[in-house]
Amino acid sequence: MSSSSSLHGPNTAPMSASSNGNPNSSENNDIVSDHHHVSVVIVGAGPSGIATSALLNSHSVPNLVFEREDCCASLWKKRSYDRLNLHLAKGYCSLPLMPHSFRTSTFMSKYDFIAYLDEYVSRFNVKPRYCRHVDSAVCDEDEEIWKVKVTGPDQYEYYSSDFLVVATGENNQAIIPADLPGLESFTGKVVHACDYKNGESFKDKQVLVIGCGNSGMEISNDLADNGAHASLVIRSQMHVLSKEMVAIGMLLLDYLPVKIVDKFVSFLAKFRYQDLSSYGIHRPDQGPFLFKALTGKRPVIDRGTINKIRSKQIKVFPGIVRINSNSVEFNNGARQSFDAILLATGYKSVAHKWLKDYKYLLNDDGKPKGNYPNHWKGEKGVYCVA
Numbered sequence: 001m002s003s004s005s006s007l008h009g010p011n012t013a014p015m016s017a018s019s020n021g022n023p024n025s026s027e028n029n030d031i032v033s034d035h036h037h038v039s040v041v042i043v044g045a046g047p048s049g050i051a052t053s054a055l056l057n058s059h060s061v062p063n064l065v066f067e068r069e070d071c072c073a074s075l076w077k078k079r080s081y082d083r084l085n086l087h088l089a090k091g092y093c094s095l096p097l098m099p100h101s102f103r104t105s106t107f108m109s110k111y112d113f114i115a116y117l118d119e120y121v122s123r124f125n126v127k128p129r130y131c132r133h134v135d136s137a138v139c140d141e142d143e144e145i146w147k148v149k150v151t152g153p154d155q156y157e158y159y160s161s162d163f164l165v166v167a168t169g170e171n172n173q174a175i176i177p178a179d180l181p182g183l184e185s186f187t188g189k190v191v192h193a194c195d196y197k198n199g200e201s202f203k204d205k206q207v208l209v210i211g212c213g214n215s216g217m218e219i220s221n222d223l224a225d226n227g228a229h230a231s232l233v234i235r236s237q238m239h240v241l242s243k244e245m246v247a248i249g250m251l252l253l254d255y256l257p258v259k260i261v262d263k264f265v266s267f268l269a270k271f272r273y274q275d276l277s278s279y280g281i282h283r284p285d286q287g288p289f290l291f292k293a294l295t296g297k298r299p300v301i302d303r304g305t306i307n308k309i310r311s312k313q314i315k316v317f318p319g320i321v322r323i324n325s326n327s328v329e330f331n332n333g334a335r336q337s338f339d340a341i342l343l344a345t346g347y348k349s350v351a352h353k354w355l356k357d358y359k360y361l362l363n364d365d366g367k368p369k370g371n372y373p374n375h376w377k378g379e380k381g382v383y384c385v386a
């Protein structure tokens with residue numbers, strides 16, 4: 001990577017037209033900062049963005065990190081529920097240069113993970129420029145640079161860089177499914193999982209959780225623990241594993257082919273959970289790790305939800321036919337009234353909206369063009385980290 005002569009060190013802040021020497025001060029609204037060049041622009045200060053900046057800092061490569069929120073790791077700090085624990089063992093969730101302490105529990109709470117990330121930014125001198133939304137990044141092929149437009153707290157800012165790193169993650173924007181007829185007529189509360197913190201305010205309420213990935217399963221469990229009457233829509237096949245089974249499987253994958261690991265882990269899952277089809281939970285034909293590789297769908301990690309489904313504390317419904325006022329009709333003919341709907345329907349990346357020349361890195365759906373393990377490197381100096 002070439003280094004920029006206009007910067008004096010890593011994470012150097014730009015001097016805006018309004019700055020008076022202080023890059024964060026401004027006297028006017030709607031003014032535009034001077035153009036500023038840096039070696040590497042990193043978009044997003046989640047775990048991927050801060051890790052990239054830390055590594056660049058360790059090699060004295062000047063870089064700027066832009067983050068639309070007012071903090072790093074905003075997904076973890078602002079858009080996740082209180083009882084969230086890491087789904088993966090700590091060895092798979094550490095950032096470069098800083099392994100987790102041996103005192104940290106294997107499946108740490110989100111609060112421990114956040115404390116780890118905060119320590120990380122301070123230890124490696126990562127200084128994201130907060131409250132800066134990257135509106136566009138365009139490749140200037142003549143000058144061989146990326147031109148980046150940023151909306152700051154009170155002005156537009158313009159930058160150019162030799163390299164651009166997309167670290168905006170796969171969880172950019174909440175998905176509200178289009179195939180829920182009548183959702184707009186629902187008279188109760190509709191909440192997306194990204195805004196759910198805990199089940200306190202749902203006590204004694206009938207709540208329908210739509211989506212049976214890890215968030216949907218864990219939120220149903222949390223609702224039931226908080227005295228809500230939780231129901232869960234499960235319409236696709238899925239693997240249910242314990243966190244220990246996932247940890248064993250991931251360890252074995254380092255040594256054995258996926259087919260053998262899948263057989264072993266599926267055997268453990270069948271032994272532990274038996275046949276769940278009478279509860280509306282159907283296993284795919286492929287094993288959990290191959291299924292993830294083929295479809296992108298992760299196994300669901302059970303943290304107590306299955307027991308509650310068995311004991312009917314959590315009801316399972318198949319697909320939804322229509323929603324009408326507060327009543328929901330399901331495709332097995334059942335009908336029930338609900339006070340709230342919780343959409344655990346996932347997220348999507350919208351990087352291809354602001355990365356104008358996304359063709360060098362991404363497909364039209366915002367996903368990397370290259371297949372793993374070559375998904376991270378695009379053309380013309382654009383990279384993605386996740």
Ligand SMILES: Cc1cc2nc3c(=O)[nH]c(=O)nc-3n(C[C@H](O)[C@H](O)[C@H](O)COP(=O)(O)OP(=O)(O)OC[C@H]3O[C@@H](n4cnc5c(N)ncnc54)[C@H](O)[C@@H]3O)c2cc1C
Nearest residue numbers: 044046047048067068074075086087088133134168169386
């Ligand atoms: C409920 C839940 C549980 C999870 N559990 C685990 C787990 O146990 N283990 C694990 O490894 N992963 C887990 N994940 C996946 C998680 O997404 C990643 O671990 C991690 O947060 C991804 O980091 P990232 O930096 O790539 O993206 P993110 O953490 O999503 O960070 C992207 C950042 O980019 C910012 N941004 C986006 N667009 C712009 C823009 N245009 N301009 C400026 N800034 C922008 C966002 O505000 C955000 O701060 C979980 C995810 C969820 C939702």
